[in-house]
Amino acid sequence: MLRFIVRRLFQLIPILLGLSVLLFAWLRALPGGPAQAALGERATPEAIAQYNELFGLDEPLYVQYFRFLGRALTLDFGNSTQYGRPVTEVFLERFPGTIELTLLAMVFAIGVGIPMGYVAARRHGSFLDSASVVGSLVGVAIPVFFLAYLLRLLFAVELGWLPGSGRQDVRIDATRITNFYVLDGLLTREWDAAWDALLHLVLPAIALGTIPLAIIVRITRASVLDVVNEDYVRTANAKGLATATVRRRHVVRNALLPVSTTIGLQTGLLLSGAVLTETVFAFGGVGLTLRDAITYRDFAVLQGFILMLAVVYVLVNLLVDISYGLLDPRVRVR
Amino acid sequence: MSRRATRALAASAAALTAVTLSACASSDRDGEGGDPAAEASGGTLVFGAAGDPAMFDPAFASDGETFRIARQIHEGLLTTSAGGTELEPALAEDWEVTEDGLEYTFDLREGVTFHDGTDFNAEAVCFNFDRWHNFEGLAQSPSATYYYQAVFGGFADSPDPGIYEGCEAVDENTAVITLNRVTSKIPAALSLPAFSIQSPTALQEYDADNLAGSEDAITYTEYALEHPTGTGPFTFENWDRGNGEVTIVRNEDYWGEPAKLDRIIFRTIPEGNTRRQELQAGTIDGYDFVSPADYQTLEDDGFQVLVRDPFNILYLGFNHGNVEGTNANPALQDERVRQAVAHAINREEIVTSLLPEGAEVAINFMPPTVDGWTEDVRTYEYDPERARQLLEEAGAAGTTLRFYYPTDVSRPYLPDPAAMFQVIAEDLREVGLTIEPVALQWNPDYLQAVQSGQADIHLLGWTGDYNDAYNFIGTFFAEDQNNQASAEFGAFSAPEIFEALAQADAAPDPADRIELYQEANRLIKEFLPAVPISHSPPALVVAENVQGLEPSPLTAEDFSTVTLED
Numbered sequence: 045m046l047r048f049i050v051r052r053l054f055q056l057i058p059i060l061l062g063l064s065v066l067l068f069a070w071l072r073a074l075p076g077g078p079a080q081a082a083l084g085e086r087a088t089p090e091a092i093a094q095y096n097e098l099f100g101l102d103e104p105l106y107v108q109y110f111r112f113l114g115r116a117l118t119l120d121f122g123n124s125t126q127y128g129r130p131v132t133e134v135f136l137e138r139f140p141g142t143i144e145l146t147l148l149a150m151v152f153a154i155g156v157g158i159p160m161g162y163v164a165a166r167r168h169g170s171f172l173d174s175a176s177v178v179g180s181l182v183g184v185a186i187p188v189f190f191l192a193y194l195l196r197l198l199f200a201v202e203l204g205w206l207p208g209s210g211r212q213d214v215r216i217d218a219t220r221i222t223n224f225y226v227l228d229g230l231l232t233r234e235w236d237a238a239w240d241a242l243l244h245l246v247l248p249a250i251a252l253g254t255i256p257l258a259i260i261v262r263i264t265r266a267s268v269l270d271v272v273n274e275d276y277v278r279t280a281n282a283k284g285l286a287t288a289t290v291r292r293r294h295v296v297r298n299a300l301l302p303v304s305t306t307i308g309l310q311t312g313l314l315l316s317g318a319v320l321t322e323t324v325f326a327f328g329g330v331g332l333t334l335r336d337a338i339t340y341r342d343f344a345v346l347q348g349f350i351l352m353l354a355v356v357y358v359l360v361n362l363l364v365d366i367s368y369g370l371l372d373p374r375v376r377v378r
Numbered sequence: 379m380s381r382r383a384t385r386a387l388a389a390s391a392a393a394l395t396a397v398t399l400s401a402c403a404s405s406d407r408d409g410e411g412g413d414p415a416a417e418a419s420g421g422t423l424v425f426g427a428a429g430d431p432a433m434f435d436p437a438f439a440s441d442g443e444t445f446r447i448a449r450q451i452h453e454g455l456l457t458t459s460a461g462g463t464e465l466e467p468a469l470a471e472d473w474e475v476t477e478d479g480l481e482y483t484f485d486l487r488e489g490v491t492f493h494d495g496t497d498f499n500a501e502a503v504c505f506n507f508d509r510w511h512n513f514e515g516l517a518q519s520p521s522a523t524y525y526y527q528a529v530f531g532g533f534a535d536s537p538d539p540g541i542y543e544g545c546e547a548v549d550e551n552t553a554v555i556t557l558n559r560v561t562s563k564i565p566a567a568l569s570l571p572a573f574s575i576q577s578p579t580a581l582q583e584y585d586a587d588n589l590a591g592s593e594d595a596i597t598y599t600e601y602a603l604e605h606p607t608g609t610g611p612f613t614f615e616n617w618d619r620g621n622g623e624v625t626i627v628r629n630e631d632y633w634g635e636p637a638k639l640d641r642i643i644f645r646t647i648p649e650g651n652t653r654r655q656e657l658q659a660g661t662i663d664g665y666d667f668v669s670p671a672d673y674q675t676l677e678d679d680g681f682q683v684l685v686r687d688p689f690n691i692l693y694l695g696f697n698h699g700n701v702e703g704t705n706a707n708p709a710l711q712d713e714r715v716r717q718a719v720a721h722a723i724n725r726e727e728i729v730t731s732l733l734p735e736g737a738e739v740a741i742n743f744m745p746p747t748v749d750g751w752t753e754d755v756r757t758y759e760y761d762p763e764r765a766r767q768l769l770e771e772a773g774a775a776g777t778t779l780r781f782y783y784p785t786d787v788s789r790p791y792l793p794d795p796a797a798m799f800q801v802i803a804e805d806l807r808e809v810g811l812t813i814e815p816v817a818l819q820w821n822p823d824y825l826q827a828v829q830s831g832q833a834d835i836h837l838l839g840w841t842g843d844y845n846d847a848y849n850f851i852g853t854f855f856a857e858d859q860n861n862q863a864s865a866e867f868g869a870f871s872a873p874e875i876f877e878a879l880a881q882a883d884a885a886p887d888p889a890d891r892i893e894l895y896q897e898a899n900r901l902i903k904e905f906l907p908a909v910p911i912s913h914s915p916p917a918l919v920v921a922e923n924v925q926g927l928e929p930s931p932l933t934a935e936d937f938s939t940v941t942l943e944d
Contacts, residue, residue, distance in 0.1 A: 141620060
């Protein structure tokens with residue numbers, strides 16, 4: 045097991061190296077650069093040249109790349125041109141919001157998706173079943189930003205039931221400890237602040253959780269249908285075990301194996317889906333920051349954030365593989 | 379992020395803009411300013427900003443969001459009138475200038491203290507002026523000190539140290555600033571936030587000048603990020619960066635009329651639509667950069683749209699095609715072709731159909747409120763017949779012009795670039811020109827292409843920083859170090875225009891200066907390096923219960939007079 049984990053971690057190195065080269069090349073291939081963004085609409089070519097010289101942007105690309113790589117090894121991704129502070133610092137400020145959002149989106153997707161998928165499978169062929177299949181098709185197809193926009197318009201703007209932007213009501217003077225707002229509220233016993241932060245998460249989490257929800261419904265349904273027809277379930281039923289026991293111990297447990305993989309993969313993907321959702325909800329996580337970084341050509345933030353997110357993504361997947369190995373004795377990890 | 383994701387982002391932005399709301403019920407807004415006991419004073423105002431501030435040391439700032447906040451916590455020697463562009467005393471009660479225009483004596487206000495308790499006096503003033511002049515290293519980057527360089531022209535250790543000679547604290551309340559060249563920018567420019575006087579104690583304590591930085595960016599100082607210390611009606615409280623909120627609170631020891639509000643929170647909401655909906659939901663009390671398309675909806679919902687007097691200019695720029703490496707159309711070197719384009723554009727129509735109420739046709743490259751504006755210029759009335767004739771004479775009938783315009787942006791002088799392009803392109807086709815549209819993303823693609831002289835004709839403009847003609851026409855048409863105009867206009871050479879601008883800038887007598895600027899305006903309109911199109915009024919919007927916010931043409935709104943009514 046340990047060897048497996050170490051090997052997987054080593055596999056990270058070529059992935060990140062390749063990604064960093066691609067990122068670096070892609071960003072520099074974009075027309076324009078940070079100079080124009082920093083100097084505004086009347087920047088002369090001379091001023092831009094001066095800026096580039098000052099910040100070493102006029103050196104050969106490979107020189108810039110190796111300098112970037114050398115620093116990145118010490119987790120130093122340079123400074124954000126937008127914020128005038130180290131990228132790592134900005135990331136640690138913004139990432140908690142995205143984690144909160146992703147977790148809640150997954151809670152929503154799992155909490156609704158598994159029961160829905162299970163019920164659909166148990167009532168195979170019923171109207172409910174067809175509805176869930178159609179619903180999940182729609183759920184996967186609907187663009188995230190469109191759904192986010194609709195949810196905001198309906199529940200925040202028109203009905204005013206839920207907050208539609210930001211991470212917390214600005215009029216609440218909350219204490220910040222970890223930058224996980226809900227957690228901070230609980231830690232400091234500022235219940236209002238925690239509740240308010242949680243409410244701010246609801247709409248974006250639903251928007252972000254809809255695609256994984258749809259996928260989980262489909263996978264659960266298919267998986268339960270498979271398992272129900274397995275020999276061991278027939279055996280268990282034949283042995284005269286109570287239906288509930290069979291369902292709990294044989295059907296659900298085994299059916300959830302493929303679902304757990306999906307959950308892991310989706311969690312990683314959500315980190316990227318956050319860009320659109322956070323933009324619509326003006327939710328201050330890494331997604332919104334990435335969007336702004338594109339606007340301002342903040343290379344350091346784009347490189348640093350994407351690489352750090354890639355590490356997170358690979359680690360999440362590793363955890364999934366490990367948990368899968370633990371859940372399913374048939375998977376032999378060599 | 380993949381290319382596809384970027385495209386999706388762009389598409390999403392476009393879709394969001396495209397979705398217009400037909401019905402906006404004014405949802406159950408409680409109309410509270412946060413504090414239930416808010417009477418005519420006190421309470422918290424939440425204001426929606428379009429972007430994060432960079433930091434809070436205005437000496438290093440050049441963007442509007444940073445200035446908006448800086449203006450509430452810092453003050454300069456001079457300021458501008460509420461809702462106008464007239465110079466008014468601030469930390470200096472009065473000032474005099476010698477006959478030769480080189481020595482400014484400022485009588486300083488007494489009994490003023492900085493937020494950290496340090497006394498404001500002549501020494502503090504000189505400390506600040508010397509600080510700017512002696513910036514080193516990264517602080518000399520044009521991105522860090524744009525305004526100091528634009529006004530003073532150089533630093534102590536630059537090859538050209540610029541116009542600042544020195545500052546002397548004659549006594550506690552008298553500071554004398556000496557220049558080595560006359561410029562029309564001073565004293566008006568001293569009303570800019572960039573020249574706010576900050577506490578010498580705090581500047582030194584928190585190492586304000588030491589802009590460290592790696593190759594790719596500046597690192598702002600602890601002073602700029604956490605301890606900005608001025609004399610203004612509000613003091614800085616904190617910046618919750620994760621949440622995009624800046625909080626400032628009333629300065630109880632303010633020398634003048636203290637602020638009415640207890641605190642102001644500036645909250646960053648990048649999307650214009652989101653800002654509007656937050657206002658409608660009552661979670662913010664106002665925001666800036668209202669889209670002209672929303673004026674009516676917002677007013678119908680009972681909000682106050684505060685329209686600023688226009689202090690900007692939109693023009694259609696011509697490229698003379700003298701910049702190497704560009705393939706600009708040489709046809710535009712013939713003044714008859716430029717005149718034909720000017721006659722072809724129906725600017726009255728543009729102002730009434732595309733721009734918000736209060737917009738006007740421009741005849742100078744500066745708004746009428748700026749000293750030096752004149753009626754007495756060639757105006758090029760709308761006359762398609764004359765335009766065709768001129769093209770015929772120049773042998774340029776049917777010429778193809780690559781017309782550059784930006785996408786995905788809304789500027790105060792150009793609310794809807796695509797619509798503006800459509801209308802002007804149609805006018806030009808009408809007189810037989812062939813138009814090849816080139817649409818580029820505003821930042822940085824469009825700006826870069828236009829500033830390096832890629833376009834044949836293009837749309838651009840400018841919002842003035844302070845009431846000074848040079849800030850408009852000098853910015854556009856002054857000569858560069860190679861004795862030509864900027865690449866944006868194709869590096870043309872027009873010595874008489876350059877001379878007129880330089881003379882006007884260096885004239886110590888205000889009356890002479892105004893005449894010289896009027897002359898420069900006349901020459902520019904004769905030469906026609908671009909066609910001035912319009913001046914548009916930008917607007918902010920506040921909730922019904924927000925009183926006392928005076929819209930300023932310079933976007934220099936003072937929030938200390940704002941109250942929240944019940």
